[in-house]
Amino acid sequence: MRFMExxxxxxxxxxxxxxSVARARQDILTKPAGSLGTLEGISQKVAGITGNVMPKMxxxxxxxxxxxxxxxxxxxxxYPKEVTAQMVYNFLNGGAAINVLARxxxxxxxxxxxxxxxxxxxxxxxSKKIAYGTANxxxxxxxxxxxxxxxxxxxxxxFESEAKKGVDIVGVGDMGIGNTTPSSAIVAVITGEDVEKxxxxxxxxxxxxxxxxxxxxxxxxxxNKPNNKDAIDVLAKVGGFEIGGMAGVILAAASxxxxxxxxxxxxxxxxxxxYGIAPAVKDYMxxxxxxxxxxxxxxxxYIGLKPLLDxxxxxxxxxxxxxxxxxxxxxxxxxxxxxxxxxxxxxEKD
Amino acid sequence: MRFMExxxxxxxxxxxxxxSVARARQDILTKPAGSLGTLEGISQKVAGITGNVMPKMxxxxxxxxxxxxxxxxxxxxxYPKEVTAQMVYNFLNGGAAINVLARxxxxxxxxxxxxxxxxxxxxxxxSKKIAYGTANxxxxxxxxxxxxxxxxxxxxxxFESEAKKGVDIVGVGDMGIGNTTPSSAIVAVITGEDVEKxxxxxxxxxxxxxxxxxxxxxxxxxxNKPNNKDAIDVLAKVGGFEIGGMAGVILAAASxxxxxxxxxxxxxxxxxxxYGIAPAVKDYMxxxxxxxxxxxxxxxxYIGLKPLLDxxxxxxxxxxxxxxxxxxxxxxxxxxxxxxxxxxxxxEKD
Numbered sequence: 001m002r003f004m005e006x007x008x009x010x011x012x013x014x015x016x017x018x019x020s021v022a023r024a025r026q027d028i029l030t031k032p033a034g035s036l037g038t039l040e041g042i043s044q045k046v047a048g049i050t051g052n053v054m055p056k057m058x059x060x061x062x063x064x065x066x067x068x069x070x071x072x073x074x075x076x077x078x079y080p081k082e083v084t085a086q087m088v089y090n091f092l093n094g095g096a097a098i099n100v101l102a103r104x105x106x107x108x109x110x111x112x113x114x115x116x117x118x119x120x121x122x123x124x125x126x127s128k129k130i131a132y133g134t135a136n137x138x139x140x141x142x143x144x145x146x147x148x149x150x151x152x153x154x155x156x157x158x159f160e161s162e163a164k165k166g167v168d169i170v171g172v173g174d175m176g177i178g179n180t181t182p183s184s185a186i187v188a189v190i191t192g193e194d195v196e197k198x199x200x201x202x203x204x205x206x207x208x209x210x211x212x213x214x215x216x217x218x219x220x221x222x223x224n225k226p227n228n229k230d231a232i233d234v235l236a237k238v239g240g241f242e243i244g245g246m247a248g249v250i251l252a253a254a255s256x257x258x259x260x261x262x263x264x265x266x267x268x269x270x271x272x273x274x275y276g277i278a279p280a281v282k283d284y285m286x287x288x289x290x291x292x293x294x295x296x297x298x299x300x301x302y303i304g305l306k307p308l309l310d311x312x313x314x315x316x317x318x319x320x321x322x323x324x325x326x327x328x329x330x331x332x333x334x335x336x337x338x339x340x341x342x343x344x345x346x347x348e349k350d
Numbered sequence: 351m352r353f354m355e356x357x358x359x360x361x362x363x364x365x366x367x368x369x370s371v372a373r374a375r376q377d378i379l380t381k382p383a384g385s386l387g388t389l390e391g392i393s394q395k396v397a398g399i400t401g402n403v404m405p406k407m408x409x410x411x412x413x414x415x416x417x418x419x420x421x422x423x424x425x426x427x428x429y430p431k432e433v434t435a436q437m438v439y440n441f442l443n444g445g446a447a448i449n450v451l452a453r454x455x456x457x458x459x460x461x462x463x464x465x466x467x468x469x470x471x472x473x474x475x476x477s478k479k480i481a482y483g484t485a486n487x488x489x490x491x492x493x494x495x496x497x498x499x500x501x502x503x504x505x506x507x508x509f510e511s512e513a514k515k516g517v518d519i520v521g522v523g524d525m526g527i528g529n530t531t532p533s534s535a536i537v538a539v540i541t542g543e544d545v546e547k548x549x550x551x552x553x554x555x556x557x558x559x560x561x562x563x564x565x566x567x568x569x570x571x572x573x574n575k576p577n578n579k580d581a582i583d584v585l586a587k588v589g590g591f592e593i594g595g596m597a598g599v600i601l602a603a604a605s606x607x608x609x610x611x612x613x614x615x616x617x618x619x620x621x622x623x624x625y626g627i628a629p630a631v632k633d634y635m636x637x638x639x640x641x642x643x644x645x646x647x648x649x650x651x652y653i654g655l656k657p658l659l660d661x662x663x664x665x666x667x668x669x670x671x672x673x674x675x676x677x678x679x680x681x682x683x684x685x686x687x688x689x690x691x692x693x694x695x696x697x698e699k700d
């Protein structure tokens with residue numbers, strides 16, 4: 001708990017001076033002022049985050065965290081539970097969507113076992129296993145309060161260790177069969193929205209499966225009575241280890257003044273937990289895209305984030321974050337590499 | 351005219367077999383079917399365009415075409431006319447937004463003088479100058495019918511010459527102070543929409559300027575009476591040389607089965623002209639983004655294209671196309687590089 005609190009204490013305000021210098025520079029670059037829209041705003045936000053008026057996104061990182069979920073016993077997912085571990089191996093072998101899109105964005109990927117239900121032996125895998133999957137939240141808390149804190153602190157540790165190698169921007173992603181179920185539960189509790197309004201089809205369940213899933217989430221909330229004023233209590237009772245881990249990465253990135261790109265629904269839920277713990281992290285987050293999962297828009301609206309992309313994606317893993325990182329990189333290059341009207345000898349507005 | 355007609359004749363149908371093979375492959379890749387949304391659809395479209403079931407976007411090209419406009423005499427733009435030529439030099443020196451974003455996307459840029467009002471001496475500039483700017487369309491046709499055909503054929507020539515070097519994907523972009531004015535005129539005539547509904551602030555004119563601009567467009571349409579059934583007549587009477595050139599590039603790309611990425615409002619107008627000449631080109635087009643310029647959405651809806659991005663951009667030059675090319679590239683990498691369930695030993699849906 002103390003480690004987490006120390007991290008939170010280090011989260012400062014955005015550098016308003018850097019933002020205003022970046023804004024002024026955007027206005028003298030050879031284009032009509034404001035004509036690059038969101039790219040201009042993003043570059044200014046990154047200037048404010050980093051305190052660098054011409055930030056360079058050189059070292060790009062995606063942290064993909066995996067965990068299993070006891071609630072899969074209730075048949076809430078279209079895929080069998082063992083797929084979590086199989087996909088971890090797929091990540092490690094470079095064959096998954098996140099590997100392809102991270103390569104495309106020029107980002108390296110770190111895979112973290114936060115609580116998958118099997119033992120791994122692979123030197124590329126970072127192990128922060130809290131347990132072999134969460135308990136079934138329909139029957140009681142998914143994890144203890146202590147394990148919730150431990151999962152967040154494990155995420156902080158992962159980021160701290162990566163930060164030593166140099167990180168200019170980080171994206172968070174998830175893998176965990178069944179994890180849209182705890183995510184919907186967290187979103188329902190924290191935002192106060194109805195469960196059915198924040199629960200979608202995940203990897204692709206049918207109508208009957210969706211009804212069962214909504215029922216399981218409602219039951220889990222009834223059984224556990226999470227305290228919506230305490231994000232850690234919510235994470236413990238109806239969350240997941242990878243969700244806690246990603247929340248930790250988000251807090252740590254903010255404490256290091258590193259922009260953190262939120263992927264889709266599950267990482268959005270982690271963002272919600274991090275925001276609940278330390279509202280100041282909001283300024284350090286960039287929402288990559290709007291997921292098809294209906295709870296994601298509710299989450300983004302609650303935090304107050306506008307996503308960069310809307311490509312009907314719903315995969316997770318950090319795939320949307322990879323594309324988002326590429327857009328942020330482009331925005332920063334505009335700020336850093338374009339000629340000014342004066343440099344280029346171009347006449348300004350009449 | 352014969353050269354253009356030969357090009358049009360070569361535009362075939364999409365390769366439906368390649369599309370279905372690509373679709374089937376998307377469904378066995380290690381992700382829930384359909385979970386990469388638009389990326390999956392785009393990769394299938396590119397398979398259909400190229401006839402390659404795993405297309406690779408290796409040689410990426412952006413063609414940015416510049417021209418001047420006689421209608422700037424009527425004060426329709428916030429910037430002086432000489433900025434067109436100044437920006438061409440900025441492109442050639444690598445300092446403009448399109449240079450930065452093309453580098454980001456790994457695309458080379460070819461700059462074409464389609465009709466700028468000055469003489470250039472720069473070996474990197476491709477010269478296809480039809481005239482030193484169009485005539486003022488408020489007083490008569492912007493160009494003759496012959497020059498409209500010539501501008502389209504010049505665009506075809508530019509693409510043909512680049513195709514010899516290898517082009518896997520091409521984006522079209524524009525530069526021309528005042529060119530939102532002819533673009534709005536073309537969109538109004540071809541789509542039948544009211545002038546004020548398709549006319550925006552361009553590089554940033556105020557309310558009085560916008561009123562003057564709308565008046566100029568209405569007057570140009572009244573004076574010239576373009577035939578809305580003949581896209582070349584519309585281009586001649588209320589168009590521009592760079593718009594014709596881009597229409598030619600679009601036709602030529604389609605004839606070579608190369609996907610062509612449409613940038614913003616001006617290239618959208620060129621797409622509208624190409625679509626009017628040969629409706630089959632539609633299948634070869636990918637709309638990069640939705641421009642802030644209000645006529646752009648009308649254009650995309652008319653052709654039936656859904657843009658990939660919505661980032662409040664309105665710069666032109668091919669800047670949106672560069673970001674769009676990067677997304678298409680990512681989509682094709684997903685199709686070509688991801689592991690299948692079988693390869694990776696991942697269990698399929700229950």
